[in-house]
Amino acid sequence: MRGKSPDTPFLGRPDTIETRAVEHPFSFRGSKDAELNALIVEAVNRMGGVGEQAEDHYRSALDELGKRADDALEVIVAEYEALPEESYLDRWSLVQLLSELRLPAAAPALNRIITSRIPAEKARGSHDASTVTEEVIIRTTAVEGVVRLSEEGVEEARKILLRHARNRTFSIRRASVQGLLETGEDADRRELRALLKERGEERLLRIKRIDVRGVPQATGGRFVVPPDVKREPPRPERGREHG
């Protein structure tokens, strides 16, 4: 480690920031059902849990919401449509919720999300920030929601996946093709292969979902700065567990 200066005060001024906290990102303008709204907020909130119990708490929140899943569907879709375009994480969380609830009635809404126009890139000068990428992640998560419905035998879901095997966005096509190959019936797979052959897109059939242990791993020791002093971190359970 190279020599580090102490925290020397600046002669100039660094950037400053002001933050304002709000309880949650949703408006619930169309839903006066406070109990249902609270269940949705709780399920979204629990998505980000941490600790050994995080998944259990998330599942409990989903179970509670699942008891009112039919009512929740309309509210979740309305909130998705009401959120500002740039609220990518919040929009994603509602799509993830639709996917988790596995409601056949959600298929048309998921299809609308996948089909919706992707707005033009807002971070044109960047290589790491991409609003188009955020939009595509929302849509491939919606595809995953449709795949889950297809897995449970929902015919409409299989039709949606076949339709999006010709989507103009590569990642949506790739996710739809993989999903239909894994969950569709033989007739769907035949139709899909014929479609891809016709479009000259058979390469999509060769992109396989595989286990991370099966891909070339990074050789982290290459190019590293030699370690000087290694300190062990505190145990993770020092802090309170939340989830």
Next chain:
Amino acid sequence: MATCTYTVPDKDASGDNFYGAVICEQAFVDYFWNTYGFSGNKTYWDDGWGWDDCCNTSKPLARAFNGCYALTYSAQDYLNDSYSSAILNWGRRYVRENIDDLRCFCGDGTAIARSKGSGLVEVYLGFFYKKDVPGRAETLIHESRHQGGKPHDANFPSGSTFGGGKSGADSSWDYEGAWMYGALYLWWYYAEGARTTSALRERARQRGNVVIDNAFATHPGFSI
């Protein structure tokens, strides 16, 4: 000097309110501050960025610490950071050994973070408020790879979500560049991430797949 403002939801899927309660222990604060490049940079993390309020997850410093917690503890056997293990284990070591100075700025909205050389990494508003907690760990690994000697070496492929034809892609998975490190970290997080939820692991999968599909000049031929 720039001044920026941000409105932060307390309850959302980013994970910050939960992580925030965990990292608010002096032992974690000391470890993260001294290990991941904050030390020596107090001036940057002051003036609203959280230096005097480091448990407040509305503020950037606590959100950066949350990313550091995910980076440090997302492997079940987190004490093993050997380079012969998975990147989920040694990602924290790689960041520790490659980032000497981590500084925060408002930025102009066109970048999440930038590697400036000589161990200096700058992080901007999007790092704190657009990325979820594991996504911040991914960003630190990505920038560390640049510090480790691997610039991007190709243009994004035609149709890429990052902008087909623009520079900033990696030529291939085997190049072992910053995109490969980030995607591989997300992949392991999806497969074996500990102390998290299936929802954040699924988000890691979706982001990792979009990176694999769009950030390599030659598609690796597999997905998560």
